[in-house]
Amino acid sequence: MHATPDSTSTPRRAASNPWAALRAALLATAIAVAGSMLGGSAHAGATCTAPGCAGTPYSNMSEIAPIGPRTGKYMDVPESAKGPAIDPTKGYRVQPLGKDLYMVTENVYQAMFLVYDRGVVVVDAPPSIAAFIPKAIAEVTDKPITHLIYSHSHSDHIGGAKSLGARLTIIAHDETKRLLERARDPNRPLPTRTFGDHYTLNVGTQALELSYHGNGHEPGNIFIYAPAQRTLMVVDVVFPGWMPFRRFALAQDIPGFFAQVDEIKSIAFETLVTGHVARTGTKADVELQSQFINDLKAAAGKALQTTKPGEELNPADTGNPWAYFDNYIDRVALQCVNTLTPKWSSKLAAFDVFIWDQCYAMEQSLRIE
Ligand SMILES: [Zn+2]
Numbered sequence: 001m002h003a004t005p006d007s008t009s010t011p012r013r014a015a016s017n018p019w020a021a022l023r024a025a026l027l028a029t030a031i032a033v034a035g036s037m038l039g040g041s042a043h044a045g046a047t048c049t050a051p052g053c054a055g056t057p058y059s060n061m062s063e064i065a066p067i068g069p070r071t072g073k074y075m076d077v078p079e080s081a082k083g084p085a086i087d088p089t090k091g092y093r094v095q096p097l098g099k100d101l102y103m104v105t106e107n108v109y110q111a112m113f114l115v116y117d118r119g120v121v122v123v124d125a126p127p128s129i130a131a132f133i134p135k136a137i138a139e140v141t142d143k144p145i146t147h148l149i150y151s152h153s154h155s156d157h158i159g160g161a162k163s164l165g166a167r168l169t170i171i172a173h174d175e176t177k178r179l180l181e182r183a184r185d186p187n188r189p190l191p192t193r194t195f196g197d198h199y200t201l202n203v204g205t206q207a208l209e210l211s212y213h214g215n216g217h218e219p220g221n222i223f224i225y226a227p228a229q230r231t232l233m234v235v236d237v238v239f240p241g242w243m244p245f246r247r248f249a250l251a252q253d254i255p256g257f258f259a260q261v262d263e264i265k266s267i268a269f270e271t272l273v274t275g276h277v278a279r280t281g282t283k284a285d286v287e288l289q290s291q292f293i294n295d296l297k298a299a300a301g302k303a304l305q306t307t308k309p310g311e312e313l314n315p316a317d318t319g320n321p322w323a324y325f326d327n328y329i330d331r332v333a334l335q336c337v338n339t340l341t342p343k344w345s346s347k348l349a350a351f352d353v354f355i356w357d358q359c360y361a362m363e364q365s366l367r368i369e
Contacts, residue, residue: 049314058312058330062337064345064352067360074353081241081349083107083278092132094139095280097271100206101229104129104136107278109157112233113137114226116204119146122164123208123224123233124275127187130160147171147201149210151235152221153179155188157275162187169193171201173212175220215253216260225269232267234260235275240285242277243350246357248293254365258297261290292344296336300362303335333359 048055065071086093086107095103100115109126111133120143122133137145145165150158150172161170172180172191180188193199199210209225217236224233236249237260251257264272265286272281309328317323336359345351 049316055314058334060334060338062334062341064337064341064355066333067356071352075345075351077349078241078346081278090132090135092129092136094136097226097231097273097280098229100140101226101231102136102140103273103280104133105278106132108276110273110275110277112224112231112273113145114203114206114208115141115143116206118204119143121145121147121149121201121203121206121208123149124151124157124235125160125164126157126275127155127159130163133160133164147203149201149208149224150176150188150191151224151233151275152176152218153183153188154218154236155183155185157235159185159187161189171195171199171210173210173220173222176222177220179218179220213260213263215256216251216263217249217257218252223264223267225267230268230270231273232264232269232271233273233275234264237261238264238272238274238281238286238289239277240272240274240279240281241349243348243354244289244293244358245276246354247361248358253369254361255369258293261286261293265290288347292348295340295344296358296362297366299339300332300336300359301366303332303339303359304363304366307332307335329360329363332363336363 083105084093084095092104092106095105097103097112102113102115104111104113106129109128110124111126111129112123113133113136114121114123115137120137120141122137122145125133125148134145137143145168147169148161148164148171150161150170152158152173153176170189170191171193174194174196177191177194180190195210195212197212201208201210207227209227211223211225212220213223215221216234221235221237225231226233236245237257239245239249248254248257265283269283272286274281307328310324311327311331313324313327317327333356337355340355340359341351344355
């Protein structure tokens with residue numbers, strides 16, 4: 001259970017809040033520097049105006065540390081975000097998804113494999129778990145790996161591909177092949193079979209339906225659907241129980257990311273494999289993430305409308321347009337973080353870790369995309 005704030009926990013939290021301490025230290029330093037520059041004793045309210053030194057903290061500064069300052073202790077991970085424990089003697093776990101489909105994970109990265117009458121189809125080979133994949137397969141069958149599917153080109157999801165063996169049929173989207181040709185990474189062998197919109201892999205009595213729904217993460221990131229198991233795998237878009245990784249999981253096209261979450265919602269799956277985090281996902285997880293990103297969009301949009309550009313800017317910086325934008329964008333992001341924190345900080349694991357990143361990415365997307 002998540003601890004609820006009460007009269008005894010509040011003072012302890014304040015005393016151990018490193019950001020509050022840092023703010024106080026920055027302010028004290030600013031006052032001291034300003035005092036020494038004035039050649040007299042520091043006095044409350046003085047502000048450091050020397051180039052490079054910290055100015056007065058923004059009013060209503062968030063309790064969540066912004067990007068840069070070190071955090072002493074991140075918020076606890078709620079139970080709802082945790083998955084089954086990993087046996088430390090193995091380092092991974094295998095989760096049956098029904099009808100000879102399995103997920104392999106060390107509770108950070110996820111790969112999948114499908115057993116058919118003459119072999120095994122693997123989907124993705126993250127370097128962090130690639131060595132576990134053959135062991136996981138050996139727990140359920142002695143059949144060989146015959147096919148490897150790449151969800152997308154990123155090395156953190158397929159950089160262990162070469163270790164799974166030569167002469168595999170490697171299937172990916174056309175764009176993934178193009179990106180891998182450019183990367184020239186020997187650990188990510190080029191696909192031997194590519195497609196544009198749809199491709200169905202039929203092996204024995206098993207099938208995987210591959211399809212492309214546009215740039216929701218990077219070009220070429222595909223949906224992998226196992227119809228008999230009603231399992232959908234889409235990597236780096238939905239994070240069950242968790243805040244997405246920083247800046248919408250590095251989405252290259254943020255409106256495309258939003259559209260893809262809606263696309264995932266429209267598919268009749270029962271189990272979602274997302275490439276990350278400690279457990280599989282459900283429809284409810286996708287709905288929760290959808291609510292969160294739409295709240296984020298609304299909060300950033302409102303902050304852009306109601307924040308006054310140029311306010312609180314040092315008049316000496318008037319001729320510096322980048323400083324003008326930086327000051328405005330910082331105050332927009334601050335309002336966005338403050339708007340979302342009460343509702344979402346206890347609902348999504350690692351809200352505090354990346355909320356500043358998400359607000360900065362959202363305000364930028366709304367301004368220019
Ligand atoms: Zn990726």
